[in-house]
Amino acid sequence: MRREPAVMDGVALLERAVTYVLGSLALADPAALRERTPCRQWDLRALLAHLADSLTALHEAAETGHVPMTAPTGAGDDxxxxxxxxARLLIGAWADPGRGTVSIEDHSxxxxxxxxxxxxxxxxHGWDIAWSCAAPRPVPDALAGExxxxxPLFVSDVxxxxxxxxxxxxSTGASPSDRLVAYCGRDPSVSSAQS
Structure with a gap:
């Protein structure tokens, strides 16, 4: 079965984002879990729990074509x-070219x-993880640019x-990574050690 170009691009983009977040995860050790994140209300443990839940929802979307609106499952002790x-399971789940639509509540x-x-x-969130570990790691230029x-399609004033x-x-000369995280409300000029 042939995959539509938009789906191919979305899956490829997802795969590249997962590769990036796995690299950032390599920086996180148990001592870093209490460090704060750019998401002011969360420490790194809470951010990782949120990310684990998001990955689970995306996996469900690939497996069933539906994202259930259930209570978060968290990330456990590790x-x-x-x-x-x-993250690794997620990529395998989206390898099936048959998924055309996903329902979220009553939206398709x-x-x-x-x-x-x-x-x-x-x-x-991969950038956030590196920030929390005081090891700045820009989102790769090509990925950040895309x-x-x-x-703007996914983050609005609402x-x-x-x-x-x-x-x-x-600045106008900021890297694609800096522009991306700045658009999403992070200050790329502030390291976790400074703030």
Whole structure:
């Protein structure tokens, strides 16, 4: 069965975001789990639990074509391992070319939209993980540039300041990674050690 180009691009984008977040996870050790994150209300453990739940929802979307609105499952005693395991399972689940749409409550979205939204969340949280570990790790330029083009579709004024912070001003010469995380309410010029 042939996959539609938008779905192929969404799955490829998701795969690249997962590769990036796995690299950021390599920086997280148990001592870092209490470190704060750019998401002001969360420490790294809470961020990883949120990311684990997001990965589970994206996996369900691939497996069943539906995202259940259930209580979060969390990440257990080893949130780094939980995120790593769920990220790897996620990529395998989206390898099936047959998924065309995904339902979320009473809404139907294309698989391309779901995978692109997932890629954005995963990549930005990959940046957050590295920030929390005081080891800046920019989102790769090509990935950040593509996600930056899509970000206005998934992050609007309605999402601010609850799901995302207000955009942060950056210089005109800022990297694609800095522009992406700034659009999502993170200050790329502030390291975790400074703030």
């Amino acid at each position: 949130p780094v391992a939980a995120v790593r395991d769920r 979205l294309t698989a391309g939209v779901v995978t692109c939204a997932g890629a954005l969340e995963i990549a930005v 996600l930056l083009d899509l970000a 999402d601010r300041p609850h799901r995302f912070g207000l955009p942060v001003a950056v």
